[in-house]
Amino acid sequence: MFIPTLERQCTSEQREKFLPLCYDYRIIGTYAQTELGHGTFLRGLETTAHYDPNTQEFILNSPTISSIKWWPGALGKTSTHAVVLAQLYTLGKCHGIHPFVVQLRSLDDHKPLRGITVGDIGPKMGFGPNDNGYLKLHKHRIPRTNMLMKYSQVSPDGTYTKPPRSTLTYGTMTFVRVLIVHGSAIALAKASTIAIRYSAVRRQSELRPGEPEPQILSYPTQQHKLFPLLATAYAFHFVQLAMMKIYTDVNDQINNSNFSRIQELHALSSGLKAFTSWVTNAGLEVCRMSCGGHGYSQASGFPRLYADFTPSCTYEGENTVLMLQSARYLVKCVRDARSGKTLPGTVSYLSEDVSAVHSGGSSGRDLSNLDFLISLYKQRASNQVHFASDKVDRGISAGMDLVGALNSASVHLVSAAKAHSHYFIAKTFVESLKLLKASSELQNVLHQLASVYVFEGIAQSSGDFIEDYILSGSEAKTIRQLAVDLLPLIRVNAVSLVDAFSFRDEVLQSVLGRYDGNVYENLFKWAQNSPLNKTDVHPSYHKYLGPLLKRNQSKL
Ligand SMILES: CC/C=C\C/C=C\C/C=C\CCCC(=O)SCCNC(=O)CCNC(=O)[C@H](O)C(C)(C)COP(=O)(O)OP(=O)(O)OC[C@H]1O[C@@H](n2cnc3c(N)ncnc32)[C@H](O)[C@@H]1OP(=O)(O)O
Ligand SMILES: Cc1cc2nc3c(=O)[nH]c(=O)nc-3n(C[C@H](O)[C@H](O)[C@H](O)COP(=O)(O)OP(=O)(O)OC[C@H]3O[C@@H](n4cnc5c(N)ncnc54)[C@H](O)[C@@H]3O)c2cc1C
Numbered sequence: 001m002f003i004p005t006l007e008r009q010c011t012s013e014q015r016e017k018f019l020p021l022c023y024d025y026r027i028i029g030t031y032a033q034t035e036l037g038h039g040t041f042l043r044g045l046e047t048t049a050h051y052d053p054n055t056q057e058f059i060l061n062s063p064t065i066s067s068i069k070w071w072p073g074a075l076g077k078t079s080t081h082a083v084v085l086a087q088l089y090t091l092g093k094c095h096g097i098h099p100f101v102v103q104l105r106s107l108d109d110h111k112p113l114r115g116i117t118v119g120d121i122g123p124k125m126g127f128g129p130n131d132n133g134y135l136k137l138h139k140h141r142i143p144r145t146n147m148l149m150k151y152s153q154v155s156p157d158g159t160y161t162k163p164p165r166s167t168l169t170y171g172t173m174t175f176v177r178v179l180i181v182h183g184s185a186i187a188l189a190k191a192s193t194i195a196i197r198y199s200a201v202r203r204q205s206e207l208r209p210g211e212p213e214p215q216i217l218s219y220p221t222q223q224h225k226l227f228p229l230l231a232t233a234y235a236f237h238f239v240q241l242a243m244m245k246i247y248t249d250v251n252d253q254i255n256n257s258n259f260s261r262i263q264e265l266h267a268l269s270s271g272l273k274a275f276t277s278w279v280t281n282a283g284l285e286v287c288r289m290s291c292g293g294h295g296y297s298q299a300s301g302f303p304r305l306y307a308d309f310t311p312s313c314t315y316e317g318e319n320t321v322l323m324l325q326s327a328r329y330l331v332k333c334v335r336d337a338r339s340g341k342t343l344p345g346t347v348s349y350l351s352e353d354v355s356a357v358h359s360g361g362s363s364g365r366d367l368s369n370l371d372f373l374i375s376l377y378k379q380r381a382s383n384q385v386h387f388a389s390d391k392v393d394r395g396i397s398a399g400m401d402l403v404g405a406l407n408s409a410s411v412h413l414v415s416a417a418k419a420h421s422h423y424f425i426a427k428t429f430v431e432s433l434k435l436l437k438a439s440s441e442l443q444n445v446l447h448q449l450a451s452v453y454v455f456e457g458i459a460q461s462s463g464d465f466i467e468d469y470i471l472s473g474s475e476a477k478t479i480r481q482l483a484v485d486l487l488p489l490i491r492v493n494a495v496s497l498v499d500a501f502s503f504r505d506e507v508l509q510s511v512l513g514r515y516d517g518n519v520y521e522n523l524f525k526w527a528q529n530s531p532l533n534k535t536d537v538h539p540s541y542h543k544y545l546g547p548l549l550k551r552n553q554s555k556l
Contacts, residue, residue, distance in 0.1 A: 001030070001031035001073075001083075001172055001176060002022065002028075002029030002030055002031055002079075002081070002082070002083055003019070003022050003023075003029070004172050004175055004176075005031060005083045005099060005148070005172045006018050006019055006022065006029075006083070006101070006148070007019065008150070008171050008172060008175070009099050009148035009150050009151065009168075009169070009171070009172075010148055010149075010150055011148075011149050011150050013145075014101075014145065014148065014149065014150075017145075018101060026107075027080045027081050027103075027107070028074065028078055028079050028080050028081070029079055029080070029081040029082055029083065029101075030072045030073055030074045030075045030078075030079040030081075030082045030083075030133075031072055031073075031082070031083050031172065032069040032072040032075060032082040032083065032084045032085065032102075032135055033045070033069075033072070033084075033085040034069065034070060034071045034072065035047065035062075035066060035067050035068060035069055035070055036065065036066050036067070036068045036070045036134075037064070037065075037066025037067065038066070039071070039318070040317075040318055040321050042085070042097055042170070043096065043097065045067070045085060045086070045087065045097055046062070046063060046064055046066060046067030046087070047060065047061070047062055047063075047067050047069065047084060047085070047086040047087065047137065048060070048061050048063060048086055048087050048089060049084075049086040049087065049088050049089065049098065049100055049147070050089045050090075051088070051089065051090035051091075051144070051154055051158050052141075053091075053156065053157055053158040055141070056143070056144045056156050057141045057142060057143060057144060058100060058141070058142050058143075058144065058146065058147060059139055059140070059141055060084065060086060060100065060102060060115075060137040060139075060140045060141075060142065061137055061138065061139060061140075062135075062136045062137045062138070068134050068135065068136045069082075069084070069133075069134060069135035069136075069137075070121060070134050071121065071132050071133075071315075072132065072133060072135070073127075073130050073131075073132055074130060074131055074132075074133070075104075075118065075131070075132065075133030075134070075135055076118065076119050076120030076121065076131035076132060076133025076134070077119075077120055077131040077133070078131055079104055079105070079133075080103065080104060080105045080107060080110070081101060081102065081103050081104060082101075082102050082104055082135065083099050083100070083101060083102075083148070084099070084100045084101075084102045084135070084137070085097050085098070085099055085100075085169075086098065086100055088147070088154070088160070090154050090158045090159075090160050091158045091159070091160070093160070095152070095160050095162065096166060097169055098147060098148070098152060098169060099147070099148040099169060100142060100146055100147050100148070101142070101146045101148065102116075102137075102140065102142055102146070103142075104116050104118055104135065105118070113140070114140070115137060115138045115139050115140030115141070116135070116136075116137065116138075116140060117134075117135070117136040117137075117138070118133060118134065118135050118136075119133060119134055120132070120133050120134075121133060121134050125307050125310070125311075126304065126306075126307025126308045126310070126311070127307075127308055127311065144156065151163035151164065151165075151168045151169070164257065164259065165259050165262065167262065167266070168254070170266075171251075171254075173316060173317060174247070174265060174266060174269050175247065175251075176316045177269040177270060177272075177273035177316050177317060177322070178240075178243050178244055178247045178269050178273075180273045180276070180277055180312050180316055181236065181239065181240045181243050181269075181272045181273055181276050182240040182244070183277075183309070183312060184236055184240075184276035184277050184279070184280040184309075184312065185233060185236035185237045185239075185240050185276070185280075187280050187284065187305060187309045187312075188229060188232060188233040188236060188279075188280045188283050188284070189233040189237070189498075189501045189503070190301075190305060190501075190503060190507075190508060190513075191229070191283060191284045191287035191288070191302070191305060192226065192229055192230045192233050192287060192498055192501075193498040193499075193501055193503055193508060193513050194287065194291070194300065194301055194302065194508065194510045194512050194513030195226050195229075195287035195288075195290050195291055195295075195512075195513075196217065196226055196230065196494050196495060196497075196498045197495060197498060197512070197513045197514070197515075197517060198291050198294070198295075198300075198512035198513060198519065199215065199216045199217035199222055199226065199290065199291075200215055200217045200494070200495050200517070201215075201512075201517045201519050202215065202216045202217075202291075202292075202519075203215055203216070204216050204292075216290075217491065217494065218491070220484065220487055220488075222290060223487040223488070223490070223491055223494075224483075224484065224487060225286050225287075225290045226286075226287065226290055226494075227452055227486075227487055227490045227491075227494065228452055228453065228456040228483070229283045229286060229287065230449065230490075230494065230497060230498065231449040231450070231452045231453035231456070231490075232279060232280075232283065232453060233501075234429070234446070234449050234450075234453075234497075235425055235426070235428075235429040235449075235450075235453050236276050236279075236280070236425070238428055238429050238432035238433075239272065239276070239424070239425045239428045239429065240276075241432070242428045242432070243268070243269065243272055246265060246268065246346070247265060247269065249261075250262065250264070250265040261344060263329055263332075264329070264344045264346060264347065266325065266329070267325065267326045267328075267329035267330065267347075268326070268346050268424070270317060270322035270323070270325045270326045271322070271323060271326035271417050271418075271420060271421040271424075272421055272424070272425070273312075273316065273317065273319075273322055274313075274317075274319035274320075274322040274323045274326070274417075274421070275323075275418060275421035275422065275425065276425075277309075277312040277313045277319060278313055278319055280309065280312070281306075281309065281310050281312070281313050284302065284305060284306045284309060284310075285306065287302065288300065288302035288303075288306065291512055294512055294519075294523065295512070297511075297523070299510070299511040299512070299523055299526045299527075300510055300511065300512045300513075301508060301509045301510030301511075301512070301513060302510075304509070320414060323413070323414045323417040323418060324406075324410055324413055324414060324417070326417040326420065326421070327385075327388060327410075327413035327414065327416050327417040327420075328406060328413070329347075330347065330350065330385045330388075330389070330416060330417065330420055331385075331388065331389045331392055331406070331413070333347045333350050333385075334350055334385060334386060334389040335389075337350050337351035346424060347420075349378050349381070349382055349423075350382060350385060350386075352378075352382070365475070367475055367478050367479050367482065368451070368482055370430050370447075370450060370451060370454055371430070373426075373454050373455075373458065373479075374423075374426055374427050374430055374454070376458070376465060376470050376471065377419075377422060377423040377426050377427065377454075377457070377458075378423050378427070379468070379470050380419050380423070380461075380464050380465055380468065380470055381416070381419040381420045381422070381423040383468045383470070384412070384415055384416040384419040384420075384464070385416045385419070385420060387412060387416070388409055388412040388413045388415070388416040389416075391405075391408070391409035391412050392405045392406055392408075392409045392413075393405075395408045395409060419464065422457060422461075426453065426454055426457060429450050429453060429454075430450050430454070433446050433447065433450055445493050445497070448486055448489055448490050449490070449497070451482070451483075451486055452483050452486045452487070452490060455479050455480070455482045455483035455486070456483045458471070458476065458479050458480075459476070459479060459480040459483055462476040462479075462480070499515075511523050511526050
């Protein structure tokens with residue numbers, strides 16, 4: 001995040017000064033924004049940067065215990081520099097959060113500089129190799145030119161020039177949220193690879209006396225656990241491509257001072273980061289548990305995969321908070337639509353009158369037709385966004401201010417943002433396959449995946465569709481059965497579909513997911529290498545167990 005921030009927030013002179021140092025690994029940096037007391041609420045950050053026009057320097061301070069920077073990756077022991085987000089003060093006025101490049105450690109002996117107290121925050125649930133750290137600043141001076149001034153400036157005499165948009169400072173976070181959508185796709189693909197390969201190797205139980213134990217991948221319940229998640233990994237692959245394309249287009253516009261789509265990008269990236277990381281987080285656990293006891297071994301790769309992925313639901317914007325950000329934008333879009341404004345592409349459906357399109361229960365609808373089902377996802381999203389938006393309006397009519405009305409409706413707003421994100425993902429998956437140049441055989445297999453994703457998405461949220469009369473109960477049951485009927489068809493290509501992710505064994509880091517399927521021999525080999533097995537009798541025997549046993553044996 002250090003380098004992307006410099007690339008996005010530096011003037012051209014600052015780029016020439018800092019970026020070559022980064023690219024040549026002459027300095028290593030971190031993104032120091034979160035503090036002990038604030039991670040979500042950026043306007044509440046307490047680190048200060050006071051401008052001294054006499055020396056043309058900023059004086060950085062951590063004025064309170066809660067202002068100590070806390071969590072930034074590689075801050076503890078590795079980074080020589082940081083982008084520090086601090087409240088800018090100049091000529092006695094506070095101008096809000098701005099980015100500053102701060103050198104933390106000497107480039108000669110790596111010791112912290114004067115006014116810098118830095119260290120590791122201690123062991124975490126995962127991310128073991130990462131020295132997430134703390135930073136306390138005490139009257140630490142940096143040159144005026146270390147404030148990143150592409151969008152806002154402080155002149156030598158301390159005059160402040162404000163940015164065209166205050167939220168341009170938040171740009172790196174949007175970029176990383178887009179990366180996390182990709183990270184979710186990769187993590188779910190890895191977990192699916194491990195679980196499906198292992199399920200093809202593992203044989204268990206005797207269905208009928210005398211018959212060979214079946215592969216657990218042949219059980220419909222195992223298929224029902226794993227194949228919708230496999231389909232989701234493919235769906236997230238296509239949605240991260242679409243998300244990156246939108247990010248790149250909007251970022252190009254921003255670089256040309258066109259800020260018209262910055263809100264749409266923020267809302268979409270927030271919703272997709274939250275939706276994909278939540279779904280992946282839960283999916284990793286389903287994959288682990290589908291591997292029985294061996295799934296719980298470190299040898300499976302699942303413990304580290306989960307422990308390293310799960311903070312994706314928290315960092316770069318806690319998921320609930322981001323869903324509320326997305327919903328806040330959707331509510332504004334409903335208002336804009338009602339006032340006759342044209343809505344941007346990803347939300348244009350909110351100006352359509354989808355309610356007239358479908359009414360649940362009418363017979364003869366083709367419930368296996370994906371284009372038809374995507375229109376039901378659209379209706380569900382539109383209904384939920386309008387319902388939540390009406391809740392906000394009723395709150396305001398009852399005398400609340402906008403903040404109060406948004407907060408009062410926040411549970412429904414999160415549901416609406418989830419439905420919006422789900423519609424975008426399902427639609428993107430189906431549309432991406434139409435554009436794919438592939439053999440008819442491959443198109444058929446991918447269509448099976450898209451179908452099970454769409455069917456199971458409705459089955460798992462059938463209440464949404466039935467409550468709004470989008471589907472009748474019997475139609476929802478039919479769609480649920482359509483998903484189950486697809487499972488044996490997907491079974492035929494399941495291993496090939498995970499092999500297609502092409503994870504090398506060294507990357508997958510899983511004995512259960514080995515490409516050669518040679519699990520048991522390698523589990524035993526892995527166990528032999530356990531530190532506890534360095535000696536047959538563990539040294540602790542002589543200190544504890546031995547004396548205890550001998551003492552008790554003398555009593556027999
Ligand atoms: C598997 C992983 C793979 C790859 C990932 C790679 C690396 C991952 C490893 C570690 C990285 C982790 C690093 C971090 O965690 S860095 C710290 C991240 N911190 C956050 O994300 C903080 C979250 N909080 C916020 O963003 C903001 O506080 C807020 C919640 C959005 C609230 O903003 P605030 O200004 O206080 O209040 P609002 O009134 O809600 O917003 C005002 C106005 O601004 C608009 N807005 C907000 N954010 C953005 C944005 N990013 N872009 C554009 N616009 C934004 C908001 O919509 C509102 O607009 P209005 O028009 O409605 O007024
Ligand atoms: C592994 C890891 C790496 C990290 N790396 C970095 C880094 O490199 N740089 C950096 O600056 N930070 C980093 N962070 C910090 C991270 O960005 C924050 O932890 C994250 O933004 C969440 O903020 P918080 O901790 O304040 O959570 P909180 O906001 O305190 O969340 C606690 C609860 O409060 C709820 N909540 C908060 N606000 C609202 C609201 N307005 N409405 C409803 N509910 C609300 C949340 O939904 C959540 O349930 C990292 C964190 C982790 C775990």
